[in-house]
Amino acid sequence: MARATPKQLVAEVLEGRVQGIARLISKAEAGDEDGQEALAEVFRHTGRAHIVGITGVPGSGKSTLVAALTRELRVSGKTVGIIAVDPTSPFSGGAILGDRIRMAEVAQDSGVFIRSMATHGALGGLARASLDAADVLDAAGFDIVLIETVGVGQDEVDIVRAAQTVVVISAPGLGDDIQAIKAGILEIADIHVVSKCDRSDANDTVRALRGMLKLEVALSDAPQWAPPVIRTSVPEDLGIDKLRLAIAKHRRHLESSGRMDARRRRIMETRILKTAEDMIRNRFENRRDGAVSGLLDRVLAHELNPYGAARELLTALKEEGTHEAA
C-alpha cells in the first residue's frame, strides 16, 4: 500500500477507518516527527469522547472487567475504543497474552477498537504515546475511550489520571505486597470496583475498602462527588450495568458541577509535560554521538555533575530549530 500523507491519514481517522486509526497510533508509538503533523491535526477534532481510565493491581481482573464493560457499553449502543497499556519492559515490547485472549471476543465487534501499547525505546514515551492514541480514538468517533493500565508505577498512574473518569479495581484474595500497592492508588478513584464478588471473601474486601474511604472522607473537605463502591462479578454478570451507569453519572457530574474544565486543564498539563519530556528524550537520542557524548565524557570524569549536564542539555536543545507543526 502506498504511503499515506498526513492529510490522508487524518481523513481516514476522522472517517473511523480501522487501518488509518491503527497506523496513526503506530506513528504515535514510534514517536517520530512524521506522526506529529497528523496527530496535531487530529487533536483539533477531539473533545467529544468520554475518556475513562481503568486501573488496578496485577491480579485484580482488569482485562476481564474491561471486556465485560465493553460488552455492556455496546449493548447500550455506545462504541468503545480501548488502549491497553502493557507494563512490559522496554525490551520485550510484548503484549500480555492472557489479557489479549480475554479480549478476543469483543475484538470481533466493529464498534470496538482495541490497541495494546508498549514501550519500544530504551527509555520512556509510553505516557505521551498512550494519550496521543486516546486522541486518535476520540477523533475517530468512539463514544467511550477506555485506557487500561496496571496501577503500579509512576508513568502508569500518570496515564490513568489523565482520564476524565478514573475507575480503580480492588479484588479479594491478593497478597500483602499487592494490597499495600493498592492502597496507593485508591485516592485517584472516581469510582471503585470490587471485582470477583462471586468469591466468599469479597465481603471483607468491600468492608476494608469502605473503611478506608470513610477515613479519607473524614480527612478531606466534604467532596461533592463521593466515589461509589461497585461490586462486580463477570461470571455472574453482577454489577457491570451499575458500573456503566456510574461512569456516565460521573461525567454528568463533572459537567453540571463545572468541574470538567478543571479536570481538562489538569489532563492537558500532564500531556504537555509528557510531550515535552519525550521531545527532550528524542533529541537526546538523536545527538548521542555529538554533543551528548561530550557531556557524558565530562560527567564520567566528574568534571560536570548530572544537574549541570541536564542544564547544558536543555540549553543545547533550545538552539535547535523547532519544527513547527502547530
Next chain:
Amino acid sequence: MARATPKQLVAEVLEGRVQGIARLISKAEAGDEDGQEALAEVFRHTGRAHIVGITGVPGSGKSTLVAALTRELRVSGKTVGIIAVDPTSPFSGGAILGDRIRMAEVAQDSGVFIRSMATHGALGGLARASLDAADVLDAAGFDIVLIETVGVGQDEVDIVRAAQTVVVISAPGLGDDIQAIKAGILEIADIHVVSKCDRSDANDTVRALRGMLKLEVALSDAPQWAPPVIRTSVPEDLGIDKLRLAIAKHRRHLESSGRMDARRRRIMETRILKTAEDMIRNRFENRRDGAVSGLLDRVLAHELNPYGAARELLTALKEEGTHEAA
C-alpha cells in the same frame, strides 16, 4: 537545629553522619534548587560504591530478600545503604508497612542505612531523586548501595536499570497476570534469583526460568556474562551467600571485561535525562500561573496542540537564566 549550609551538609555526608545523609536525601526528594548545590558537590565524591538494583514483581519477596542479603553483606564486613522505592501513589506518599517491618531488624545496625523514597509531587521526579540518593550513600562511604524497586512501571524499571548490577527476583505461586509482567523484566537481569525455594513448586519456577533464559541466549550473540539462576529461601538460609558472591563476581566481570565503562555511560545517560525532565517539570509547576496558564488556555481552546505547546514550553524555558551550580 540551625540550618546547615550546603558545604556543612556535604561535609556531614562525607563523614558518613546519619543526620546529614538523611537531610540531603530529603532535599533530593523535595527536588528544590537548595539541594542541588550540595548534590552537585557530593557527586564529585561518588564512584566507589557498588550500586546494585534489586527488582521483582509484587509478592516475589523482594524486601525479605533484601533484608537477608543485607545481613549476609554485613557478616562479610561490608556496609550497606538501601534505597527502597515505594510504588505508592503521588498522593499517599507512604511507605509499605509490611516491608518496613521486615527491615526493622537490619535497621538497628549502624553499618546499614535504609531510606524509603516516594513521590510527593503530582508528577514525577522519583527516578531522579532515587539516583541522587544513591549518590549520597555512595559518597557517604557505603560499600554497597542496594536500590530496591517493584518491577512494574516504566520509571521503576528505569531506576533499577541505572545500577551496575541488576538482580531480578522470580517466585513460585504467583498468578498469571503477575507472571506475565515478570516476563517483561527478565531481560534486564545480570543475576536471577528464585525466591521462596522452600516451597515445593519452586522447582517449576526454576525450570520455567531456565527455559526462558536458554531461549534468550539462543537468540542473542553469545554473551560474555551468562546470568546465573540462584535459588534462595530466607527461612532456610539458602542461597543468600551465593547471591552475595554472584553480585561481587558480576562487578569483577564488568571491570575485567572493560564493560564497566559502557555501563557507567548508560547509567549516566539515564540520569541526565531524568534530571533534565525533572527541571522542566519544576519550572513548569513554578510558572503555572503565568506563561503555562496561557499555553493551557490555548490548548484547551484547540488553538494549539500538545506538540506545539510542548515546543513553546521548551522555548520559553530557554529564556530563563540558568542557575549555575556545576
